[in-house]
Amino acid sequence: MNVFDDLAGGLVVSCQPLNDEPDDPMRDPHVQARVAAAVVRGGAVAIRANGPADVAAIRAAVDVPVIGLHKDGVDGVFITPTAEHAVGVAAAGAHVVAVDATDRPRPDGRTFADTVRAIRARTEALVLADVATAAEGVAAVRDGADAVATTLSGYTPSSPRRDGPDLALVAELAALVPVPVIAEGRYREPEHVDRAFAAGAHAVVMGNAITSPLWITRRLVGAVRRPAGTHGA
């Protein structure tokens, strides 16, 4: 039994401000903690959150597992790039640390395997490998990851950008690795979640479609057709 057993068949909600939006008004640990409390009340089985301050505030506000990460930068390997970042979010209370496990060079020059060893030596947290391809998922499990997530599909040069979630990667990983496969990245609709579970997902993460008013409103405003000559037309 480990903390991933508590997530089986559930919806994990990612409570984070929007990437590339330093002025997102949601960029505030107190706000993210209230959002986390609301989504848990709505049925979320775990929370995914960015940075020690948000993780600590959310841990104090909810009693479900917290998957912590620490974004540093916006290019290349930026999701928990080093063991030091992972140790920081674990110390803030994360039960699981999500770590970039793509095959790109890490800023400290260490391998993912070294990074996992360093995390294990210094924390009790489990390691969730954020990957973009099936080969990266297989390598991450060989290198010690406790679970894999499809988080980075569509965000690296080796994984083409697509509009919807990468359900094919969920199915591939579920057939290849003996650890929980977490579906994450561009899940927007109940149908996406159903299809992820049908493909073999252990749990599904939804983020911006639930927790970012900025993202939700932009998407809606961009999609609405307005009469000529009116606001935004």
Ligand SMILES: CC(=O)N[C@H](C=O)[C@@H](O)[C@H](O)[C@H](O)COP(=O)(O)O
């Ligand atoms: C690529 C990257 O930086 N992903 C991040 C991972 O923590 C978050 O910015 C996403 O919001 C999260 O993965 C959930 O995805 P979506 O918001 O599409 O449901």
